[in-house]
Amino acid sequence: MTTQQRNTGIDDERPTVLDAEAADKFIEHLSMHDREIQRHRLAIYDRMRGACPVGRSVEHGGFYALSTYHDVYDAAHAPERFSSFPVTIPPFGNPVPMIPIEADPPGHANYRALVGQRFSPKRVEEMDAEIRSLVNELLDNIEGRREVDLAKEVAVQLPLSVILELFLGVPKQDRDKMYELAVRMLQPDPDDSDEQKHEKAGAAGMGLMTYFAELLMNLRENGHGEDLISDLDQAHVEGVKLTDEEILGFCLLLVPAGFDTTASAIGRMLQLFATNPQIRQAVKERIEDSQALDVAIEELIRYISPVPGLARTVTEPCEFAGQTLEQGDRLLLLWPSANRDPEEFDAPNEFVADRKPNRHVGFGSGIHRCLGAHVARKEIKVLLEEMFRRDIPEYRLHPEKPPVWHTGDTWGVKSLPVIFESWS
Numbered sequence: 001m002t003t004q005q006r007n008t009g010i011d012d013e014r015p016t017v018l019d020a021e022a023a024d025k026f027i028e029h030l031s032m033h034d035r036e037i038q039r040h041r042l043a044i045y046d047r048m049r050g051a052c053p054v055g056r057s058v059e060h061g062g063f064y065a066l067s068t069y070h071d072v073y074d075a076a077h078a079p080e081r082f083s084s085f086p087v088t089i090p091p092f093g094n095p096v097p098m099i100p101i102e103a104d105p106p107g108h109a110n111y112r113a114l115v116g117q118r119f120s121p122k123r124v125e126e127m128d129a130e131i132r133s134l135v136n137e138l139l140d141n142i143e144g145r146r147e148v149d150l151a152k153e154v155a156v157q158l159p160l161s162v163i164l165e166l167f168l169g170v171p172k173q174d175r176d177k178m179y180e181l182a183v184r185m186l187q188p189d190p191d192d193s194d195e196q197k198h199e200k201a202g203a204a205g206m207g208l209m210t211y212f213a214e215l216l217m218n219l220r221e222n223g224h225g226e227d228l229i230s231d232l233d234q235a236h237v238e239g240v241k242l243t244d245e246e247i248l249g250f251c252l253l254l255v256p257a258g259f260d261t262t263a264s265a266i267g268r269m270l271q272l273f274a275t276n277p278q279i280r281q282a283v284k285e286r287i288e289d290s291q292a293l294d295v296a297i298e299e300l301i302r303y304i305s306p307v308p309g310l311a312r313t314v315t316e317p318c319e320f321a322g323q324t325l326e327q328g329d330r331l332l333l334l335w336p337s338a339n340r341d342p343e344e345f346d347a348p349n350e351f352v353a354d355r356k357p358n359r360h361v362g363f364g365s366g367i368h369r370c371l372g373a374h375v376a377r378k379e380i381k382v383l384l385e386e387m388f389r390r391d392i393p394e395y396r397l398h399p400e401k402p403p404v405w406h407t408g409d410t411w412g413v414k415s416l417p418v419i420f421e422s423w424s
């Protein structure tokens with residue numbers, strides 16, 4: 001395997017150098033839980049799009065992986081043919097389906113309508129002051145310090161607080177416990193077997209569900225509040241109340257969807273600022289121009305694409321992307337590969353802060369497109385605004401403590417020790 005040049009790290013979001021034979025071996029063993037595949041991901045996707053757009057992996061019971069923008073987009077827009085249950089490969093082993101991400105039509109639309117308002121741009125904008133206050137608390141904590149772990153102290157904390165406190169009404173003192181459970185569910189040890197991953201993630205999922213079941217009982221006994229769980233408990237779908245299983249399915253999804261995705265996006269963005277100062281500068285220059293900043297944030301999502309792949313299950317025999325598929329076959333939609341497809345994006349491996357149009361699929365596409373996209377955008381925007389308005393100094397990766405990545409259904413850094421140059 002040729003692994004020189006850029007292969008010292010995976011920290012600058014650029015393709016590594018990989019020969020065809022090595023890339024093909026990785027494709028045959030493709031998995032979202034493999035550190036080496038994570039490291040070489042962009043080179044592997046280049047190879048797939050060029051030589052075998054629909055890859056076949058023998059891992060996790062076998063599945064097809066879609067790599068081109070065109071195929072990923074089409075598959076995401078065919079929910080009747082491709083079911084979203086279960087939405088990961090291998091499945092989490094969650095005790096109840098996660099709603100709405102693992103729901104199919106026609107039921108899916110009802111669930112989505114039920115919570116859509118909560119995630120609308122207007123409602124998210126109303127959260128500006130609360131999000132800003134959370135951000136400033138985090139930035140106050142790091143101010144003046146030479147050495148900081150930006151993943152642990154910023155990237156993880158912000159989305160965790162937003163989803164647990166602002167959406168789900170989880171008391172502050174339970175945050176650490178929820179974080180531990182979420183990490184055990186979402187970031188399995190890549191060295192574990194599928195059975196072990198399934199068992200451990202399932203146990204953590206059960207822990208989360210038990211916690212939410214108690215919270216729900218508590219709300220029923222002591223009165224509903226302003227939180228999303230209270231909304232769900234009082235909501236009706238076509239005149240029928242949601243079952244406890246459906247309410248808990250929502251909660252179970254919102255922790256991984258709301259926290260892990262955004263933590264990964266923010267962590268990798270902060271890392272990118274250390275490894276690519278010109279990207280940091282391009283973003284910083286747009287800080288006083290809200291629209292230009294929004295455009296740059298979309299490009300960050302395209303470039304980073306923190307969700308490496310989500311799954312579909314074939315519901316009926318069909319032909320797709322030149323492949324004969326049988327009922328029950330599993331597909332993996334590689335969003336980051338689609339987002340680097342030169343057929344859709346000029347200079348796909350360049351960060352272009354004012355890229356327009358930018359029809360990236362970092363937030364998915366079709367009926368399951370990300371419900372929390374406005375929340376994620378808002379968290380990132382407020383963080384950038386507050387960071388740059390404070391004029392926080394440049395920082396570099398810690399020379400002795402490299403970033404620690406996690407694999408799983410989002411790819412991010414769980415530790416990002418940096419050294420700040422000088423605080424004025």
Ligand code: HEM
Nearest residue numbers: 100101257258261262265310363364368370371372375376
């Ligand atoms: C940068 C951060 C984020 C990224 C990259 C991201 C990515 C995605 C992707 C790719 C999907 C599509 C799933 C599919 O097609 O199977 C999705 C769906 C979803 N996301 Fe996000 N997400 C992010 C943040 C959030 C946040 C903050 C929340 C909640 C507050 C959230 C809630 C959801 C929900 C509920 C769905 C399911 C929608 C449905 O099935 O109709 N996401 N997200």
